[in-house]
Structure formats: C-alpha cells, structure tokens
Amino acid sequence: MSERKKVSLPTLFTKKASGEPIVMLTCYDYPTASFQDEAGIDIILVGDSLGMTMLGYESTLPVTMDDMIRHAQAVRRGAPHVWLIGDMPYMTYQPSVEDAIRNAGRFMAEAACDAVKLEGGAEMADRVNGIARSGIPVMGHLGLTPQSASALGGFRLQGKSALQAKKIVDDAKALEEAGAFAILLELVPEQVCRVITERAGDCIIIALGSGLHAHGQLLIYHDMFGLYPKFKPRMAKVYADAGNLILDGLKQYVGEVADRTFPQPENWFEMQEDEYEELKKLMEK
Numbered sequence: 531m532s533e534r535k536k537v538s539l540p541t542l543f544t545k546k547a548s549g550e551p552i553v554m555l556t557c558y559d560y561p562t563a564s565f566q567d568e569a570g571i572d573i574i575l576v577g578d579s580l581g582m583t584m585l586g587y588e589s590t591l592p593v594t595m596d597d598m599i600r601h602a603q604a605v606r607r608g609a610p611h612v613w614l615i616g617d618m619p620y621m622t623y624q625p626s627v628e629d630a631i632r633n634a635g636r637f638m639a640e641a642a643c644d645a646v647k648l649e650g651g652a653e654m655a656d657r658v659n660g661i662a663r664s665g666i667p668v669m670g671h672l673g674l675t676p677q678s679a680s681a682l683g684g685f686r687l688q689g690k691s692a693l694q695a696k697k698i699v700d701d702a703k704a705l706e707e708a709g710a711f712a713i714l715l716e717l718v719p720e721q722v723c724r725v726i727t728e729r730a731g732d733c734i735i736i737a738l739g740s741g742l743h744a745h746g747q748l749l750i751y752h753d754m755f756g757l758y759p760k761f762k763p764r765m766a767k768v769y770a771d772a773g774n775l776i777l778d779g780l781k782q783y784v785g786e787v788a789d790r791t792f793p794q795p796e797n798w799f800e801m802q803e804d805e806y807e808e809l810k811k812l813m814e815k
C-alpha cells in the first residue's frame with residue numbers, strides 16, 4: 531500500500547482549481563483521526579463543538595484553549611497526513627488582534643496544526659489579517675456562527691432575506707481581502723453559497739448545510755454517525771447509526787455479565803497445571 535502524501539495548501543488549491551471537491555470533517559480524538567486519515571479526508575477541523583459532543587456542555591462557550599490543544603494534539607497523532615485546522619474558542623480572538631495571534635500560534639506550536647479557524651465577518655477582518663500576516667493560514671466562518679448563537683436568535687438558517695444575504699456576501703469578501711485562505715459557510719441558503727463561491731478569488735469556500743456550490747463540504751462527525759443523541763440537525767446525513775449500534779452492544783454486555791455468559795474461555799488465560807499445583811502447595815505453607 532502506498533503511503534499517503536501530506537495534504538498541503540497547494541494540494542487544496544490544486545483541487546479547487548481542478549474542480550475536485552475538498553472533503554472536510556470534524557474530529558476530536560486519536561482513534562477517529564486514524565480512521566479519517568486512512569479514509570482519505572483532506573481537512574480535519576478540531577471544532578470547538580467538542581465542548582458539546584465530547585465534554586457535554588450545553589454550548590461551545592465554556593471551551594478553553596487548553597481543551598482545544600489537548601484534543602488537537604491527539605488528532606494530529608492519529609492523522610499525520612491531513613490538513614489540520616484548530617478552531618479558536620470563544621474569547622480567545624475577540625478581545626484583540628494580539629490575543630488572536632498568540633492563541634493561533636499555540637495551535638501551530640503545541641498541536642502541529644496547519645491552520646486555524648475563527649467566526650465572524652468584516653468585524654473580525656483585522657484578526658484574520660493579523661494571524662495571516664504572522665504566517666498562519668486562517669479560515670473564516672460565516673452564516674450560523676455558534677459562538678454568537680444568542681445574538682443570531684438560535685441555531686437557525688442565516689441570510690434568508692436579500693439584505694441579510696448581502697451582508698454575508700460582503701463579509702466573505704472582507705475576510706478574503708484580509709487574507710483568509712478559506713471560508714466556511716454554515717447554514718446559509720444554497721444560492722448565497724453559490725454567489726460567494728462564484729465571486730471567490732484566492733479563497734476556498736467550504737459548505738456546511740449550504741448546498742453543493744462550494745469548493746468542498748464539511749460534516750460534523752458525530753452527526754454523521756448518530757453519536758450526539760441530544761440533537762440531529764436536518765442538514766446532516768447519517769451514514770451509519772453507530773450510536774445505536776454501540777448502545778445495543780452495551781446492553782448486551784450488561785446482560786451477559788449479569789447472566790455469566792461473559793467472559794468465555796477465549797477471553798481469559800490459564801496457568802500451566804503444574805504451576806497451579808505448586809501455587810496451591812505454597813498457599814498451604
């Protein structure tokens with residue numbers, strides 16, 4: 531089997547130029563990262579959604595840089611070939627350009643990430659510019675931006691009216707001009723995604739629940755496999771119901787321990803008979 535080549539920025543832009551869709555997924559842990567790397571995923575996002583999917587918070591807001599670094603390190607160990615993006619958590623870039631650069635740098639230095647992502651439009655252009663000018667590739671994130679869910683009125687489609695859509699289109703241009711190598715469009719109408727993709731210059735557009743007209747697609751891993759029982763977004767496709775498969779296995783294990791059908795001889799080890807006899811004699815002394 532030939533060794534997979536490391537995905538680089540030129541790899542991604544070559545795909546964009548040739549019209550070959552870029553495949554992106556979220557990931558938060560080592561074993562899943564190994565599977566994703568082997569499956570040929572181009573980009574992994576270590577999303578701050580891990581606050582909900584892995585840590586059980588109600589939102590992404592309590593997630594810290596240290597949480598993100600720990601998970602990103604594990605993902606990098608499992609997926610050495612993918613283009614790895616660290617998602618900047620709440621209030622690690624909003625306060626100032628300097629905060630944004632320092633925290634972006636942590637993803638690169640401590641977790642061997644290839645890039646970072648942050649949420650927001652024109653108002654974040656100076657953060658994007660500062661990070662990009664420090665030599666760190668930055669992905670923007672527009673549309674439904676979960677860190678601002680309260681201000682956006684919840685987890686809902688963004689850019690439904692022409693005026694709202696125009697703002698998203700303008701924000702995308704502002705991020706591109708600030709130096710973003712890519713922009714994620716989450717939950718915007720497919721026409722808005724199409725307009726932004728058609729107008730994109732040196733910038734890769736990735737869609738999450740925003741239609742086919744982007745340079746690539748993102749899904750949340752836990753949605754793909756039914757692993758987040760609290761919520762199943764309409765935009766997600768469930769490729770396998772791993773959540774219920776795991777639940778069935780757990781119930782079977784509980785039952786088999788209770789009725790002593792687990793373990794069986796193939797699940798344990800025995801010592802040689804003469805050693806056992808010797809042990810019994812030793813115990814009598």
Ligand code: KIV
Pocket residue numbers: 556575576577578579580617676714716738750
């Ligand atoms: O944290 C995350 O996984 C994200 C996605 C919702 C795009 O930012």
